[in-house]
Amino acid sequence: MIPEIIKNLEFEMKILREISLYNSKLNSLNPKEKDMMNKTLDSLRESMKLVNSSVKNMIKEISLASPLRQDIIKKEKFEEVSMNLEGTRVNLTLEKGNKNKFLNELRISQEVMHGIRKEDLMDTPSQDFRAARSYLKLANGLFLPTAKKFSKKESFQKLSTNLKKANMNFLLEGYISLMFLVASGVLFLSLCLFVSLMFLDFNISAPYISTFEGNVFSRALQTFWIVLVFPVLAFFIMYWYPSSEKDSLQSKIDQELPFAVVNMSAISGSGVEPTVIFKIIAMGNEYPALRKEFIKLMNQINLQGYDLVTALNNSAKNSPSKKLAELFSGIAVTIGTGGELGNFFEKRAQSLVTEYRLSREKFTKLAETSMDLYITIVIAAPMILLLIFVLLGITDFGPSLSPQLMTFILILVIAVMNVIFLAVMRLKQPTY
Numbered sequence: 001m002i003p004e005i006i007k008n009l010e011f012e013m014k015i016l017r018e019i020s021l022y023n024s025k026l027n028s029l030n031p032k033e034k035d036m037m038n039k040t041l042d043s044l045r046e047s048m049k050l051v052n053s054s055v056k057n058m059i060k061e062i063s064l065a066s067p068l069r070q071d072i073i074k075k076e077k078f079e080e081v082s083m084n085l086e087g088t089r090v091n092l093t094l095e096k097g098n099k100n101k102f103l104n105e106l107r108i109s110q111e112v113m114h115g116i117r118k119e120d121l122m123d124t125p126s127q128d129f130r131a132a133r134s135y136l137k138l139a140n141g142l143f144l145p146t147a148k149k150f151s152k153k154e155s156f157q158k159l160s161t162n163l164k165k166a167n168m169n170f171l172l173e174g175y176i177s178l179m180f181l182v183a184s185g186v187l188f189l190s191l192c193l194f195v196s197l198m199f200l201d202f203n204i205s206a207p208y209i210s211t212f213e214g215n216v217f218s219r220a221l222q223t224f225w226i227v228l229v230f231p232v233l234a235f236f237i238m239y240w241y242p243s244s245e246k247d248s249l250q251s252k253i254d255q256e257l258p259f260a261v262v263n264m265s266a267i268s269g270s271g272v273e274p275t276v277i278f279k280i281i282a283m284g285n286e287y288p289a290l291r292k293e294f295i296k297l298m299n300q301i302n303l304q305g306y307d308l309v310t311a312l313n314n315s316a317k318n319s320p321s322k323k324l325a326e327l328f329s330g331i332a333v334t335i336g337t338g339g340e341l342g343n344f345f346e347k348r349a350q351s352l353v354t355e356y357r358l359s360r361e362k363f364t365k366l367a368e369t370s371m372d373l374y375i376t377i378v379i380a381a382p383m384i385l386l387l388i389f390v391l392l393g394i395t396d397f398g399p400s401l402s403p404q405l406m407t408f409i410l411i412l413v414i415a416v417m418n419v420i421f422l423a424v425m426r427l428k429q430p431t432y
């Protein structure tokens with residue numbers, strides 16, 4: 001009965017993969033389709049229980065008895081089931097009386113699945129081909145030869161790495177061309193502003209715009225810096241932007257990683273292949289930042305033909321997050337050395353969850369400190385400032401301020417302080 005047990009176990013593994021796959025798609029379905037998917041999952045679980053029950057009973061009947069005796073027991077207590085499943089012939093051995101129930105559960109699951117949109121169950125996320133962007137065409141048409149020369153310089157190699165890690169859909173030469181295009185646009189606007197400042201005066205009170213009556217050459221020397229500083233500043237902002245995007249993506253990945261690794265640990269416990277684990281995460285929408293990294297990993301395997309270990313090492317090199325890079329490298333080493341992947345995920349999940357808890361505690365302490373500062377600066381300081389203004393007005397020492405102006409200054413200070421506190425707390429707050 002050992003061959004029959006093996007066939008049943010292989011079928012159970014296949015059903016388990018389908019259950020994991022369908023579970024990952026539940027959140028992306030509408031309510032009606034979600035109910036249908038739950039019916040399918042219930043049917044698959046019932047089918048799996050029937051197969052598992054037959055495996056347990058077959059194991060109990062294994063003994064040192066003669067093969068003839070084994071065949072007699074098999075005919076008395078079990079029956080074979082043969083069927084076509086997704087174009088593949090499947091042979092199982094079930095307990096007598098369970099065949100019709102088993103086939104009925106599979107029929108229910110297949111009928112329900114026909115009512116769910118096929119695009120919601122695709123194995124890999126669909127990606128549309130997009131036409132080249134018009135502004136990028138213009139930039140390449142004007143500055144591509146110059147951009148190619150700059151791309152060979154060592155100082156721009158880091159920019160190339162940041163573009164890859166930030167998942168920005170630009171080639172290095174194309175992005176450098178775009179940098180020159182933006183700098184040229186800012187140069188044109190700076191020249192317009194420079195010329196305007198040479199011949200016009202801008203006032204706070206009416207008339208707001210008037211003709212400049214002073215020395216034009218002296219005014220030109222005072223404002224010429226605009227033409228030089230603004231384009232250079234725009235160029236360096238464009239150079240710095242991919243690094244900023246990479247840091248932002250790293251923060252999002254680090255926030256999602258502990259929960260994703262816990263999920264991966266649970267999936268790996270079912271004994272599925274490592275590539276299936278990454279596919280399940282890539283197909284779901286629970287971890288949007290990690291999803292893109294896993295899609296890139298699966299593309300290396302499915303499209304470029306790399307084996308899993310090589311793809312993991314390549315993804316580790318191009319990952320925006322050090323923690324994710326360490327995870328990819330650890331998985332590659334575990335697979336390469338024949339280690340137990342489930343144990344690796346479990347230990348890694350524990351360490352990441354511990355780090356996450358520490359970061360939350362750190363944020364809580366920061367919030368407490370910020371609350372004390374808020375009370376001191378935003379509530380107490382304006383009252384002290386108002387008292388100082390009143391004393392200055394009584395003693396005639398310093399500028400005399402009207403009550404309306406004092407009120408305006410206090411409101412402005414409080415508003416600015418609130419905005420600063422909200423911005424700092426928003427930047428420091430974890431997304432999970």
